[in-house]
Each structure stands twice: as C-alpha cells, then as structure tokens.
Amino acid sequence: MSVDGKISTYERVQVRISGDEDFRRVDELKCNVDAIMVGVGTILADDPSLTVKSGRCKNPVRVVADSRARTPLDAQILHKGEGKRVILVSENAPLERINALSEYAEIIIAGSTRVDLRAGLRELKRQGIDRVMVEGGGTLNWSLIKEGLVDEIHTYIGGVVIGGRNAPTLVDGDGFSKNEGFPIFDLIDVRRIGDGVLLRWRAKKV
Numbered sequence: 001m002s003v004d005g006k007i008s009t010y011e012r013v014q015v016r017i018s019g020d021e022d023f024r025r026v027d028e029l030k031c032n033v034d035a036i037m038v039g040v041g042t043i044l045a046d047d048p049s050l051t052v053k054s055g056r057c058k059n060p061v062r063v064v065a066d067s068r069a070r071t072p073l074d075a076q077i078l079h080k081g082e083g084k085r086v087i088l089v090s091e092n093a094p095l096e097r098i099n100a101l102s103e104y105a106e107i108i109i110a111g112s113t114r115v116d117l118r119a120g121l122r123e124l125k126r127q128g129i130d131r132v133m134v135e136g137g138g139t140l141n142w143s144l145i146k147e148g149l150v151d152e153i154h155t156y157i158g159g160v161v162i163g164g165r166n167a168p169t170l171v172d173g174d175g176f177s178k179n180e181g182f183p184i185f186d187l188i189d190v191r192r193i194g195d196g197v198l199l200r201w202r203a204k205k206v
C-alpha cells in the first residue's frame with residue numbers, strides 16, 4: 001500500500017507501489033503457501049495472473065472469491081501458467097456463468113447471495129489446502145478480517161502518496177464501529193525493503 005494506505009487510484013488503476021526486491025519477496029511467498037486468493041474486483045481491475053514469476057516452484061492453487069461468477073472467460077488467471085484454479089461462488093451465481101467457468105476452474109458453491117468465506121475455506125482445507133495467501137483487494141480483505149479468518153497481515157508500505165477519498169485502501173467494506181471493538185494485531189517484524197518498509201502483524205489471540 002501507499003504511504004497513505006491506498007492500494008490503487010480512485011479510478012482503480014494499479015500503481016507500482018513496491019520495487020523489484022519486494023516483488024521478489026511476494027513471489028517467494030507464493031512458494032510457501034498452498035493457495036493464493038483474490039476477490040473478483042481485483043480480477044476485473046488488474047487482470048492478474050498470480051503465477052510464480054521466478055519459476056522456482058509450482059504455481060499455488062489460484063482462488064477467486066466471486067459471488068456472481070463475474071470472472072471473465074479470458075481472464076489471465078484462467079489461462080496463464082499451469083495449475084489448479086478454484087472459483088468460489090454463491091448460490092446466486094447464474095448457472096450459465098458457472099457452466100462456462102467450470103471449463104477452466106473448479107467451482108465451489110458456498111453461501112446464498114455472497115460467498116460464505118468460512119465455508120469456502122473449510123472446503124479448501126478438506127482438499128488439503130492449509131495455507132492461503134490473500135492478495136486483496138480491500139473488500140475481500142475486510143470480509144476476511146471481519147470474520148476473524150486472518151492469522152497474519154503483511155503490509156509493504158511504499159514511498160508514494162496516492163490520495164483520494166474513493167481510492168481503495170488495504171481494508172475497505174463498512175468498517176468497524178467503536179461499539180463493536182476492533183481486531184487487534186501484534187507487530188511481529190519490521191524490515192526495510194528498497195524504498196519502503198515491510199510490517200508483519202499477527203492476530204492477537206483472545
């Protein structure tokens with residue numbers, strides 16, 4: 001994220017926030033997880049492939065949280081690189097979209113109108129997927145944190161200011177009210193990387 005906590009511009013255009021060294025760190029992380037997950041908003045905005053660029057290991061299983069099965073059939077994630085893809089959808093997703101996407105990815109139906117992330121992750125776990133790395137965006141991050149499904153947060157802060165009240169931030173969604181309390185994370189590591197800083201946080205056990 002940027003100095004001011006943004007993860008893209010208000011037009012949802014990707015900005016290069018980190019440098020080569022940090023891209024390599026993120027690439028390495030992918031070799032230590034079973035799956036990498038993003039929300040469909042990120043697929044629609046960035047069209048990422050989420051592949052391991054170094055080729056040092058196999059691509060992790062690539063997962064999209066996509067309640068209404070909006071992932072485009074020509075999305076890079078469905079075509080670039082080897083490996084399994086999973087799309088988590090809700091019962092609300094049109095059957096024709098599910099059928100079309102099932103040519104490229106395993107479809108898991110979890111939740112009635114929105115993906116039930118806990119149920120989706122439970123099914124992934126049943127398939128042997130224990131460690132999931134989430135690469136955004138802010139809406140999916142919010143839901144996972146709200147539901148207490150996040151063990152660690154790794155925030156790389158790069159030296160650019162993006163600004164804009166409508167620019168996506170690390171955690172969007174509705175936000176917590178002061179009446180309901182906030183999830184607390186312990187700072188477990190601080191490291192300078194390139195022109196920015198990597199902070200690692202671990203969810204406090206309550």
Ligand SMILES: NC(=O)C1=CN([C@@H]2O[C@H](COP(=O)(O)OP(=O)(O)OC[C@H]3O[C@@H](n4cnc5c(N)ncnc54)[C@H](O)[C@@H]3O)[C@@H](O)[C@H]2O)C=CC1
Nearest residue numbers: 007008012039040041042045067115136137138139140143
């Ligand atoms: N700087 C960075 O490292 C990154 C930046 N981004 C930026 O983030 C933006 C995309 O973020 P968002 O629009 O917030 O989309 P998002 O990627 O968080 O996806 C949100 C979508 O996921 C689906 N979803 C299914 N079940 C859900 C649930 N239970 N809770 C929440 N979402 C659920 C919904 O269709 C929802 O609209 C883009 O502008 C992209 O460039 C995204 C990833 C990384």
Ligand SMILES: Nc1nc(O)c(N)c(N[C@@H]2O[C@H](COP(=O)(O)O)[C@@H](O)[C@H]2O)n1
Nearest residue numbers: 015016017018026046047048049050051
């Ligand atoms: N680690 C990192 N640093 C930045 O500066 C970024 N802008 C991003 N963006 C996210 O990385 C994903 C790219 O995926 P592929 O290279 O296509 O596999 C994408 O989701 C961007 O939002 N990341």
